[in-house]
Amino acid sequence: MLADYSGVVILLVVAFIVAGVMLLVHQxxxxxREFPEKQEPFECGEQQIVSPHQRFAxxxxxxxxxxxxxxxxxxxxxxxxxxxxxxxxxGFWIMAVFTVPLVVGLAYEWLKGGLxx
Amino acid sequence: MPWDVVAKIxxxxxxxxxxxxxxITWIERKQSAxxxxxxxxxxxxxxxxxxxxxxxxxxxxxxxxxxEDFVPAGANRFMHLLAPVISIVPxxxxxxxxxxxxxxxxxxxxxxxxxxxxxxGLLYVFAVxxxxxxxxxxxxxxxxxxxxxxxxLRASAQMISYEVTMGLSVVGIFMVFGTLKLTDMSFAQDTxxxxxxxxxxxxxxxxxxxFLSWIQLPTWGIFLQPxxxxxxxxxxxxxxxxxPFDAPEGESEIVSGYxxxxxxxxxxxxxxxxxxxxxxxxxxxxxxxxxxxxxxxxPQETLIAAIGGVFGEGLATGLCMIAHVSVxxxxxxxMIWLQMTIRxxxxxxxxxxxxxxxxxxxxxxxxANVFVTGFAILVxxxxx
Numbered sequence: 328m329l330a331d332y333s334g335v336v337i338l339l340v341v342a343f344i345v346a347g348v349m350l351l352v353h354q355x356x357x358x359x360r361e362f363p364e365k366q367e368p369f370e371c372g373e374q375q376i377v378s379p380h381q382r383f384a385x386x387x388x389x390x391x392x393x394x395x396x397x398x399x400x401x402x403x404x405x406x407x408x409x410x411x412x413x414x415x416x417x418g419f420w421i422m423a424v425f426t427v428p429l430v431v432g433l434a435y436e437w438l439k440g441g442l443x444x
Numbered sequence: 445m446p447w448d449v450v451a452k453i454x455x456x457x458x459x460x461x462x463x464x465x466x467x468i469t470w471i472e473r474k475q476s477a478x479x480x481x482x483x484x485x486x487x488x489x490x491x492x493x494x495x496x497x498x499x500x501x502x503x504x505x506x507x508x509x510x511x512e513d514f515v516p517a518g519a520n521r522f523m524h525l526l527a528p529v530i531s532i533v534p535x536x537x538x539x540x541x542x543x544x545x546x547x548x549x550x551x552x553x554x555x556x557x558x559x560x561x562x563x564x565g566l567l568y569v570f571a572v573x574x575x576x577x578x579x580x581x582x583x584x585x586x587x588x589x590x591x592x593x594x595x596x597l598r599a600s601a602q603m604i605s606y607e608v609t610m611g612l613s614v615v616g617i618f619m620v621f622g623t624l625k626l627t628d629m630s631f632a633q634d635t636x637x638x639x640x641x642x643x644x645x646x647x648x649x650x651x652x653x654x655f656l657s658w659i660q661l662p663t664w665g666i667f668l669q670p671x672x673x674x675x676x677x678x679x680x681x682x683x684x685x686x687x688p689f690d691a692p693e694g695e696s697e698i699v700s701g702y703x704x705x706x707x708x709x710x711x712x713x714x715x716x717x718x719x720x721x722x723x724x725x726x727x728x729x730x731x732x733x734x735x736x737x738x739x740x741x742x743p744q745e746t747l748i749a750a751i752g753g754v755f756g757e758g759l760a761t762g763l764c765m766i767a768h769v770s771v772x773x774x775x776x777x778x779m780i781w782l783q784m785t786i787r788x789x790x791x792x793x794x795x796x797x798x799x800x801x802x803x804x805x806x807x808x809x810x811x812a813n814v815f816v817t818g819f820a821i822l823v824x825x826x827x828x
Contacts, residue, residue, distance in 0.1 A: 334449045334560035335540045335568075341453065342536035345461075346529040346713060353709035357513045366517035368589040369704055379593040380585075387597050390799075394604040397807070401611040404814065405567060408618030411818060412825065419818050426811060433807065442803045444796035 389441055400429050452559050456539050459773070464723045465716070466501035468780060472719075473500065475781075476788045511708035516588060519705065523586030528706070528713035531579030534572045535720040541565045542727040543627045545737050545769045546634070546744055548761050555765065557737075558627055565626035566618075569728060570611055573683065576717070577603045580685075580692065580702050583714070587705035595701020598795060599685060599692035605802040606682040612810040613675035616817040617732055620668045629665075630736030634743050636660040645827045662740045665733035671813050673733045675806050680728065681783060682798065684721040688790035691798050726779035727772075734775050737768040744768075 368375045407414070407422055414421075436442060470485065474497065477484025485497035493499075515524055545557025562568050577600055584596020618624060621632045638644075639659045644652050666673045682689040693701040703714055730736060739747065744764060752760040793801070 331560055331562060333446050334453065335537065335562075337449060338453055338537050338540045338559060339533070341457065342533040343529070345536065346532050349709050349713060350525065350529070353509050353712075354513055356509045357511060357708055359512060363517070365514075368516050368518065368587070369591070369699065370589075371699070375590070377590060379588060379590045383593070383597060387601050390601040390605060393803075394608060397608045398604075398611070401608055401615075404612065404615045405618060405624060408615040408814070409622060409624050411619040412622055412821065415825075416822055419815075419822060422818070423815065426815075430811065433803075437804070442799070444799050 386444065393436065393441070396432065397429070400425075448555075449559060452557065456542075456544065456559060457536075460539060460720070460723055461536075464776075464780075465719060467498075468719050468722055469501045469504060470498055471780070471784060472787075473497070475784050479785075479788050505712075508709050508712040513710070514705070514707040516705045518588035520586040520588075523582050524705075525710070527579050527583035527586060527702075528710045528717075529579075530582060531576055532713045532717040532720070534576045534579075535717045535724055538569055538572050538724050538728075541568050541626055542724075542731060543630050543736055544727070544772050545765055546630065547627070548765045550758055550761060556627070557765070557769065561627050562625070564624050565629075566614065566624050566732075570607065574604075574607055576683075577607075579714075579717070583706070584702035587702070589705050591699045592702045592704045594698045595692045595694070595704070598694075598698075599702060602685065602689070602692060602795075602798055602802075603683055605799060606679045609802050609806040609810055610676060610679035610683060613672050613679055613806065613813065614732060615810070615814045616669045616672045617665050619814070619817050619821060620665070626731050626736075630731060630738065633662065633664050633735040634738035635663050636741055636743075637663050642824065645824070647827070660741070662735055662738065664735040664740075669733070669813075669817065671809065672817075673729075675810055675813070676732070677729060678801070679806060680725050681786065682802070684718060684725060686718060686722075686783075687787050688792050689798055690792055691795040694792070694795075722780055722783055723776055725783065726776040729779050730772065730775040734779070736775075737772040739767060739771050 368379075403425065404422075407418065411418060473485045476482075485500045486494055488494065488497060488499040488503040490499055515521055540559045541562050543558040543561075545555075548555040548557070580596050580599035580603065582596075584592040584594075584599070587593075617629070621629045623629060623632070637660065638652070638657055639661050640652060640656050643649055643656075661667045685692050693703065703711055706714065738744075747764050747767070748757075748760050751763060754760075755763065
């Protein structure tokens, strides 16, 4: 079975080589004229007064938590979908029951305003 | 070294990186010019020859290489360098599981025109595709710039949100074809079905009249899962962060998002990854929904049998293979055209609209789609 993956491995190596060569050639060809004003972070002409490495809006965390919940549930759908015809009505109702907490969770999230931006 | 695999990789990279990729950057400008009643790129010339501006991709590459390799003060130098690499590698590696042709038998040797025939094909696409999120996140974090960080936060939230909907919107396809393997899906789409055949199966009439029986459609995903097609295309385009879903970039709001502190080829790699995703999206959508390499109404056996009498078995199989690969890339080009047209037709969504579309519209719809599909399959199974 491992032979199946030879293509993936070779392509992965090729991808890294492509990226590496492009960056390396750029390093060799590009000019280099550095001075402090140029190296400043771009702030539309202002001095940077707030470091970006600080707290940011909690909504992004919320989306990440939602993602973990829904993606894990979504992953259960894939194998179920692939053997759906073998499972028949039994599988259909099992998945219907499985989806109830998912839908309830989504409705709760929605009503609580977790999906508002 | 498995040389057949190397040959397939070389073919794929030549077609995608050397042929489609430069032409897409040209199409991007030329199609937008046509749609906006402009002339578009036509200045780059070699010895006075402009050829409709086809040399512009070359000029772009030359310019990107000649720019200064800029790293802002306070940036994490290693992460700053790593981010564009992480962006482009998943785009290239996704090519591995795309079946650009079927299975062809020449005497003893079997030609399976896919680089890696993985059982979990589509899961691989999702797994590799989600790695691209890291590129955006690391780029924003390493740049030490407020705009970059905002852009990368937007990008990560958008990409992981659409990842969920992208996965759920194709479950219907898994159910219809009963597999996750992209090669098997392509084979399953190489047939036709009678559009009104269900009338006969349900016993409403004993036998359809010939002219109604004659109405046939290929068993393509787009006909079996039309809603799934629209939702998947939307989700995968949003995943690529190109307009109308370019809120992470939003040059009118957050300057340029996580690209902001990048120049030269470092920026070029982000750019290449974005443009590389266009044919990759085209290939995945083609394989799932547009029948992959299959020629509509002409299944592989029929074609080989039809021309086998004239050319002989071996040559007929070879011609069939060439036809299938050509048909596949024609469909991919149609999908590229569709993406370009959407990109130049719709204005950018506001960020809350992008997220609403994902969580409030596509996610409930895709869940409903799964159960409607399941119900339909089981009802049809019970009578056939």
